Amino acid sequence: MYEHVTKILYSVETVALFMHINPDADCVGSSLAMYKYLTNLGKKVDVFLEPTEEIRDNIYILPNIDVINSTSPSSHYDLGITLDCASPTRLGKKMLKILNTHCEITISFDHHKSYSKFTDILILDANSASTTQILYKFFKENDIDAIDLDVATCLYAGLITDSGNFSYNSTTVETFEVASELISYGVDHSLLARVLYLETSYNAFSLSLRVLSNAMFYYDKRLGVIMFTSEDFKQTETKLVDTDGIVNILVNIKEVILALSIVEISNNEFKVGLRSKGDFDSSLIAEHFGGGGHKNASGCKLYGPKDEVLNKLVSVSKHYLDKYDKH
Structure with a gap:
């Protein structure tokens, strides 16, 4: 072979x-x-x-x-x-x-x-x-x-x-x-x-508590979203690498089909991690924004003001969640 x-x-x-x-x-x-x-x-x-x-x-x-x-x-x-x-x-x-x-x-x-x-x-x-x-x-x-x-x-x-x-x-x-x-x-x-x-560090644990306490849910809790800002990193003395895995806590919620992690890398630049369960293909959303990955784990980058990035992701996610429900 x-x-x-x-x-x-x-x-x-x-x-x-x-x-x-x-x-x-x-x-x-x-x-x-x-x-x-x-x-x-x-x-x-x-x-x-x-x-x-x-x-x-x-x-x-x-x-x-x-x-x-x-x-x-x-x-x-x-x-x-x-x-x-x-x-x-x-x-x-x-x-x-x-x-x-x-x-x-x-x-x-x-x-x-x-x-x-x-x-x-x-x-x-x-x-x-x-x-x-x-x-x-x-x-x-x-x-x-x-x-x-x-x-x-x-x-x-x-x-x-x-x-x-x-x-x-x-x-x-x-x-x-x-x-x-x-x-x-x-x-x-x-x-x-x-x-x-x-295993996780204490600082990464503190970061997860901070962002998960502000988690947002949409469409009968089928979509869950967490956001990491530069202030979150500053207050918990953490870095980008410390966000790894936190979004999995969100997708493990029974009602959630798709979970998004939106991480502020710099001004108007965001790294997005997508996690899904079952047959929902998160990579379709990642590819919509120029990214890619696997069915249950994918990623992409978005640029623009924080609220604009969030609204785009939530809107496109709804489109694919609705298609998934009809299927």
Whole structure:
């Protein structure tokens, strides 16, 4: 299935790996798993993240995370690989330039159905719960002996987080089979589940209390919305990365079908996270605004005054909720 990529891997010596902006555990886990796997095969590997980006504190539990680089690329790489990145803009300007100018061949591994092709070769499976699920299958076919505990740990991290702790519709029989095989390498699955999926800092907890107390509900509570302002971050001493996961509390409310998280990044610039349950496809709304993602988890960016952004999102959400009800 992956023969053409396997041939390339065995022919190259230097590899650059690229993470997307605002990296989650699937992105970081994929990148670090690929790093250790290729290192085990004797390759020289660098891992890159856009310099302005931060990684959530709990993800630092993953092995080899200190190898992530943002400032010191070599002048040439035989191969560049992007991981869990659905579009070139998601790499960030500096990392996209390195990919395009420093890498002789480029490959993408991804599982987003809204993917925009920007590399020479694409390995895409939109039915996989995570990019790490795709990587595990690729690693097994390519050289299973290069999979060790570090590789398995990073792969499992992406699997558990992007599947919503195995609760999203993207979770399949294969997802559980991959999880079982990864655990057989000695992965501490209970520790990863607690730290990556459940654990939060006191400041992030305070932020969640603040925004959830001001949650807004529309259309018989089928739509729930929370907003994060610069004042919220200031008062709780938190950052953008601390918003991760809070919207899931909203979508877990019985009546809520769709939950929106609207985060003020800068003046008139907002990052929107969408979460849904069941068969409601949140990515349709994200794509309406130029974003994308998965059925139950997606995102986009909007620009304009806060009230205008909120009204646009609520209006478009109503359109898709009404269509869902009629279906």
